[in-house]
Amino acid sequence: MSLISIERKVLQANDELAAENRNLFKQKKIFAINMISSPGSGKTSLIEQTISRMKHRMNIAVITGDIQTNLDAERIDKLSVPVVQIITNGGCHLDAGLVRNAFSEIQTHEIDLLIIENVGNLVCPSGYDLGEDCKIAVISVTEGDDKPLKYPAVFMNSEAVIINKTDLLPHLRCSVDTLRSNALSVQSKLGVFTTSCYSGEGLDAWLDWLDGRINNAGVEKND
Amino acid sequence: MSLISIERKVLQANDELAAENRNLFKQKKIFAINMISSPGSGKTSLIEQTISRMKHRMNIAVITGDIQTNLDAERIDKLSVPVVQIITNGGCHLDAGLVRNAFSEIQTHEIDLLIIENVGNLVCPSGYDLGEDCKIAVISVTEGDDKPLKYPAVFMNSEAVIINKTDLLPHLRCSVDTLRSNALSVQSKLGVFTTSCYSGEGLDAWLDWLDGRINNAGVEKND
Numbered sequence: 001m002s003l004i005s006i007e008r009k010v011l012q013a014n015d016e017l018a019a020e021n022r023n024l025f026k027q028k029k030i031f032a033i034n035m036i037s038s039p040g041s042g043k044t045s046l047i048e049q050t051i052s053r054m055k056h057r058m059n060i061a062v063i064t065g066d067i068q069t070n071l072d073a074e075r076i077d078k079l080s081v082p083v084v085q086i087i088t089n090g091g092c093h094l095d096a097g098l099v100r101n102a103f104s105e106i107q108t109h110e111i112d113l114l115i116i117e118n119v120g121n122l123v124c125p126s127g128y129d130l131g132e133d134c135k136i137a138v139i140s141v142t143e144g145d146d147k148p149l150k151y152p153a154v155f156m157n158s159e160a161v162i163i164n165k166t167d168l169l170p171h172l173r174c175s176v177d178t179l180r181s182n183a184l185s186v187q188s189k190l191g192v193f194t195t196s197c198y199s200g201e202g203l204d205a206w207l208d209w210l211d212g213r214i215n216n217a218g219v220e221k222n223d
Numbered sequence: 224m225s226l227i228s229i230e231r232k233v234l235q236a237n238d239e240l241a242a243e244n245r246n247l248f249k250q251k252k253i254f255a256i257n258m259i260s261s262p263g264s265g266k267t268s269l270i271e272q273t274i275s276r277m278k279h280r281m282n283i284a285v286i287t288g289d290i291q292t293n294l295d296a297e298r299i300d301k302l303s304v305p306v307v308q309i310i311t312n313g314g315c316h317l318d319a320g321l322v323r324n325a326f327s328e329i330q331t332h333e334i335d336l337l338i339i340e341n342v343g344n345l346v347c348p349s350g351y352d353l354g355e356d357c358k359i360a361v362i363s364v365t366e367g368d369d370k371p372l373k374y375p376a377v378f379m380n381s382e383a384v385i386i387n388k389t390d391l392l393p394h395l396r397c398s399v400d401t402l403r404s405n406a407l408s409v410q411s412k413l414g415v416f417t418t419s420c421y422s423g424e425g426l427d428a429w430l431d432w433l434d435g436r437i438n439n440a441g442v443e444k445n446d
Contacts, residue, residue, distance in 0.1 A: 038261040039345050039374055040366025067346060069372050090376060092315065092346040120374065122262050123290060123315040123344050142365035142391070143263025149292050151262060151343065153313060168365070171394050 014128055017096035021103070021131025025114065028107070031214045032114040034094075034130050036154050037138035039120030042164040044072045045197040046138060046206075047115055051079045053207055058112035058214075063102045065094040065119045072117065082106040093125040094118050100131075113214065122147070126154035133217055134159040137183075141165050141172055145179035152186045159213070160191035162206060167196040237351055240319035244326070244354025248337065251330075254437045255337040257317075257353050259377050260361035262343030265387040267295045268420035269361060269429075270338055274302045276430055281335040281437075286325045288317040288342045295340065305329040316348040317341050323354075336437065345370070349377035356440055357382040360406075364388050364395055368402035375409045382436070383414035385429060390419040 025032050037043050044064070051060050061082040064072045073085035084102040086094060099116060116132060118125040126135070137158040139147055142165055148155045155161060161183050163176060180192050191209050195202035248255050260266050267287070274283050284305040287295045296308035307325040309317060322339060339355060341348040349358070360381040362370055365388055371378045378384060384406050386399060403415050414432055418425035 038263065038343070038366075039370050040261065040363070066373050068375055069369070071369055071373065090346075090350075092344075119346065120261070120370075121315075121344060121346050123313075123342070124347065127313075140263070140365060142363060142388070143261075146292070146294055147262050147343075150289050150294065152291055165365070168391065168394055171391055 014095050014097070017100060018129035018131040021096050021100055024100075024103070025131060025133070028111070030111050030114050031217050032116060032130075032132040033210075034116045034118060034125075034132035034135045035138055036118045036122070036125045036135055036158070037120065038122045038140075038143060041120075041138045041140040041143070042197055043117050043120070043138050044075055046162060046164060046195065047117055048075060048079060049197050049200075049203055050115065050207065050210070051076070051081055053203065054113070054210075055079070055081060059110045060113045060115065061106050061109055061111045062115045062117065063094075063099060063106075064117040065098070067091070067119060082109045082111070088119060092119060092121050092123075093128050094130055095128050096130050113210075122151045122154055126157050134213065137161040138164055139179070139183075141169055141174045141176065141179065143174075145174050145176070145182060148179065148182040148186050155183050155186040155190065158187075158190065160193065160206075160209060163192065163194045165196060165198070166194050166201055167198045237318050237320070240323060241352035241354040244319050244323055247323075247326070248354060248356070251334070253334050253337050254440050255339060255353075255355040256433075257339045257341060257348075257355035257358045258361055259341045259345070259348045259358055259381070260343065261345045261363075261366060264343075264361045264363040264366070265420055266340050266343070266361050267298055269385060269387060269418065270340055271298060271302060272420050272423075272426050273338065273430065273433070274299070274304055276426065277336070277433075278302070278304060282333045283336045283338065284329050284332055284334045285338045285340065286317075286322060286329075287340040288321070290314070290342060305332045305334070311342060315342060315344050315346075316351050317353060318351050319353050336433075345374045345377055349380050357436065360384040361387055362402070362406075364392055364397045364399065364402065366397075368397050368399070368405060371402065371405040371409050378406050378409040378413065381410075381413065383416065383429075383432060386415065386417045388419060388421070389417050389424055390421045 070085040293308040299306040
């Protein structure tokens with residue numbers, strides 16, 4: 001586990017750096033996803049589950065962003081995959097330069113799938129290209145079924161949305177059907193997955209989609 | 224209900240405008256609170272409960288900010304208090320200029336308590352003074368008990384934190400004691416309230432605190 005602590009700053013030319021990241025990942029045949037959600041949607045648990053179920057058949061690495069603490073990296077580190085914690089010291093999103101610096105800490109590893117866990121924020125991260133192959137929105141059913149309408153950008157810019165913590169549905173006034181249709185009303189091509197890291201529900205469907213997406217991108221090293 | 228739709232822009236001199244707002248509120252003997260949380264923490268439900276339980280003894284108005292939609296203002300409007308919806312069109316926080324414009328829509332009303340519901344974002348709003356008397360952080364127990372450590376700024380800058388949705392605790396791996404102690408480790412003077420808008424638990428304690436805070440500020444018109 002590496003730790004990078006940065007001062008908050010506005011970086012210029014994010015898109016240029018993101019394009020460089022994208023070229024670098026392509027050259028190294030790395031498929032990269034950028035996971036975006038509010039705090040507490042269960043991103044880290046989803047990443048833990050994804051790693052546990054996929055790491056026997058591909059090499060996975062994680063870059064995780066937080067305002068403060070390296071709690072998330074400590075969790076991922078237990079799964080024995082390369083992980084870099086970016087502490088933004090107040091910064092509300094990751095940007096391409098931060099990801100580039102973090103990636104330099106792990107680039108000597110063999111990596112097939114790079115999972116970037118963004119800062120917990122449903123708003124700002126959606127506007128920053130990190131050089132990823134696709135953005136994945138995560139939303140917990142505890143947040144309410146109206147959220148895609150109120151925070152549309154992340155749903156507009158993502159390829160898939162994971163509706164998480166479905167084990168809590170019996171205790172909530174949240175309709176997954178409404179949440180799904182609100183997300184699809186923002187962007188009709190979204191892949192929609194309903195998952196619970198507690199019960200394991202829906203994780204296979206998410207992983208099948210991710211597998212397919214990686215295969216379609218043609219980044220596998222051993223074709 | 225009024226509706227203001229703005230283009231996202233970086234405003235200069237936010238602090239200067241916030242000071243002007245503060246003077247204006249003081250002159251009109253209005254106590255203003257700025258409620259900050261992630262999406263789906265239950266801010267709007269808390270505001271509904273606060274209004275329902277206090278409006279018989281003081282005049283309340285609401286300014287509510289969202290990236291898109293006026294769903295929140297529609298909910299508040301049903302309680303027959305003046306409400307202005309600010310749609311930020313992507314902007315991740317309210318600022319003093321937006322609040323000033325919104326306030327101009329309702330300033331002819333008699334107002335004792337102005338509740339400003341910020342955009343759902345635990346990060347960016349905490350850095351923007353709106354001219355409020357105090358910031359109130361809201362966090363749902365569904366978000367996890369580590370969040371004050373990972374997103375400390377809002378807890379640092381608030382006078383109180385409302386730990387909401389406690390009715391869900393039996394179904395979660397979240398310790399309210401840990402959440403409380405993590406919040407207090409960031410700022411030891413925080414008022415901490417645990418509430419459920421579903422069961423009504425803890426709302427009286429929050430309202431007692433708010434009443435006391437308003438009295439201490441000496442903004443009551445009929446002393």
